[in-house]
Structures are given as structure tokens and as C-alpha cells.
Amino acid sequence: MARSIANIQTDIIEALRADDTLKNSLTEITSTSKTSISRLITFVVATAIGVLEALFDQHKKEVDDKLANQKSGTLPWYRTMALRFQYGYDLVADEDYFDNQDHTTAQIEASKIVKYAAVNEAEESSRVIIKIAGESAGILAPINDDQREGFEAYIDEIKVAGVKVTVLNYKPDRLYLNILIKRNAMILDSSGMDKDTAKYPVKEAIQEFMKELPFDGDLRLSALVDKLQKVEGVLDATIVGAQSAWVDAAGPVDADGYSTPPQDIYISTIPKSGYFEIATFDNISYVV
Incomplete structure (x- = not known):
């Protein structure tokens, strides 16, 4: 050092x-x-x-x-290989890389549909868990069924023999936040709108915080409070309650396939899918 x-x-x-x-x-x-x-x-x-x-x-x-x-077979190696996947391309025979002859750099980059990946070992069994996500209009989203089928075939081809691999390509976990904001009445109105710019800085700060959260990263409620307290016009911020729901085929689910009821978050949590979406901004209250 x-x-x-x-x-x-x-x-x-x-x-x-x-x-x-x-x-x-x-x-x-x-x-x-x-x-x-x-x-x-x-x-x-x-x-x-x-x-x-x-x-x-x-x-x-x-x-x-x-x-x-x-180093083949390590968790970082699986993540690197996941991000190298190219949809619609074939591997070179007996190798773990793709045949990119006669393709432009732009075509090659466009074929790399997996934009985010995280790899962990299952706690209850000898299995490698690969969480992945693509992008849609610049927003994290699962890849479609055909793309997932190709990705899983690719992983089966390159993985270490005898290793069981599970690919998680879920819709984002839903995050429910109940937040109380003490506002500066000279800057923010009762709905949280900035009286000068007509924007909603608290909502923007939450969205920015979610973008800054690493894929499969630990969501800490205290860090979100710190972010909100830096917003102009916010005198204090408290998270009254936080819950999350995720795609869970094993338990009771709602019409969209999410676990129900949402589970409480007390200090922090890691999203099952690797990323979150804010379910609603309607539960942000502003007081003076």
C-alpha cells in the first residue's frame, strides 16, 4: 500500500x-x-x-x-462471461468466445444485450446464481424470452462441467416507500413542487439514488435519508416505512407475479432481481 x-x-x-x-x-x-x-x-x-x-x-x-x-470457474469469471454474451452470434468451435468476423464494432456492441450481471453462490445448495438485466430506453429491464433462451444455452456451453447454474432474469423488485418530508415553505409547496422551477426535487433525488445503486447492491435506508436531506428545500426527512416485493413463483403472488404482501425493510436489503423500481411516489407527505 x-x-x-x-x-x-x-x-x-x-x-x-x-x-x-x-x-x-x-x-x-x-x-x-x-x-x-x-x-x-x-x-x-x-x-x-x-x-x-x-x-x-x-x-x-x-x-x-x-x-x-x-480464471475459469470463479464468480468474477462467470460475471465477465455473462457480460460478453452476444445475442444471435455463435461461439467459435470448442472455444468460449464468439465469431465476430465480418461484423462491425457497432454490430458487435449492439449484440451484447446483457448490460448488468451479478454472480453469487446459492446458500442452500451447490449452485451458481447469475442475475442479469438488460436495458430498455436507458432503464434496467429483463431481457425477453428468446434472448434468455439464447443466454442460457450460452452459459450451458461455457460453464465448468458439473456445475449447476441458475439464471435469474426477473422484473425489477418493487420498492414501496412511505416518506415524511419537513419542507421549507419558501421553496417547496405542499405537493413537493419547487416553487421556482416547477420540478419535484424529492422525487428526482429518489430516482437519482436508485440509478446510483450498484446492480445487486445493498439498499440502505439511511443512505436514502442522507440523499433526501441534501435536497434544497428539505429541512428533514424520515422514512416512516419501506417494503419490497419481487417475482416469486414459490409463494403467493399478485396479478403481476409479485410476492404478496410486500415485505418490510428495516435497515437494508438486496433486491432479488438485482435492481428496484419505485412502485409509487404517492406516499411522500410534506409538512411544515
Whole structure:
């Protein structure tokens, strides 16, 4: 791990002080003045060493990431391979990559329909779980049935022999939020509209928060409150209640196939599908 420039400079100075020959020839080495020549020289050298150590750290990280993704059968490898899937293309015989001859870069990129992927091991059995999602008009969405069929055939072809893999290509988990906002009446009206711009900054902040949430990431209610409290016109924010529902064929479901009733979220939760959609913004109340 790279040291700070200050720590490196201190190490250099201590080493110089410990050397009797250098200590006698560099009389200014004991000076505490930041403008002394010896201090300036050690600072320049320390800065160069600090930059080099930071570069070494970055290089090591890049090498470690490449090794993790190149090693067949690891969870990062499955995620990398999921994102490399190309719909409508065939694999090169006996290989795990696609035949892209006679195709343009634009065509190749357009065929990569899996935009998001997360891979975990099942807790109750020896199985790899791959969560995926595509995009529709810039919004996360499941890929269609034909695309999923092709993706599952691709995974069956490249996976490690004997490993069971389950692909989750669900509709987004529904997030129900009951939020109480204490508003600045000079900025926001009783419906949450900004009196100057006619926009709804609290709704926009929630939508922005959901976009910033990593795929298959942990939704923390405290982080959402922090986000809301930074909105202009919001004096305070409280999440009175939060629930989520997800596609669950095993239990009771509603007409859209979602688990019912929605389950309470107390501190945080990870979406079963890997991502959320806000079910409604009607449960945001504004008080003064």
C-alpha cells in the first residue's frame, strides 16, 4: 500500500539523521523550516517515490482484476462471461468466445444485450446464481424470452462441467416507500413542487439514488435519508416505512407475479432481481 508523501519524507529524514557521515555534511537536515534546502530536496524525492508507489498499487490492482476474470470457474469469471454474451452470434468451435468476423464494432456492441450481471453462490445448495438485466430506453429491464433462451444455452456451453447454474432474469423488485418530508415553505409547496422551477426535487433525488445503486447492491435506508436531506428545500426527512416485493413463483403472488404482501425493510436489503423500481411516489407527505 502506497505511503503518504509526509510519511515517506519523514522516513528519508530519519535515515539521513541516522547516518553520521551525511548528518555531518548536511547540517540543515535537522532544520524544521519548510523552506530549508534539505527539506525541499527530501520533499521532491518523497513526492516522486509516493507517485511511484501509487502507480505500483494501481498496477497490482489491475493485474489482480485480470487474473480474477481470466480464471475459469470463479464468480468474477462467470460475471465477465455473462457480460460478453452476444445475442444471435455463435461461439467459435470448442472455444468460449464468439465469431465476430465480418461484423462491425457497432454490430458487435449492439449484440451484447446483457448490460448488468451479478454472480453469487446459492446458500442452500451447490449452485451458481447469475442475475442479469438488460436495458430498455436507458432503464434496467429483463431481457425477453428468446434472448434468455439464447443466454442460457450460452452459459450451458461455457460453464465448468458439473456445475449447476441458475439464471435469474426477473422484473425489477418493487420498492414501496412511505416518506415524511419537513419542507421549507419558501421553496417547496405542499405537493413537493419547487416553487421556482416547477420540478419535484424529492422525487428526482429518489430516482437519482436508485440509478446510483450498484446492480445487486445493498439498499440502505439511511443512505436514502442522507440523499433526501441534501435536497434544497428539505429541512428533514424520515422514512416512516419501506417494503419490497419481487417475482416469486414459490409463494403467493399478485396479478403481476409479485410476492404478496410486500415485505418490510428495516435497515437494508438486496433486491432479488438485482435492481428496484419505485412502485409509487404517492406516499411522500410534506409538512411544515
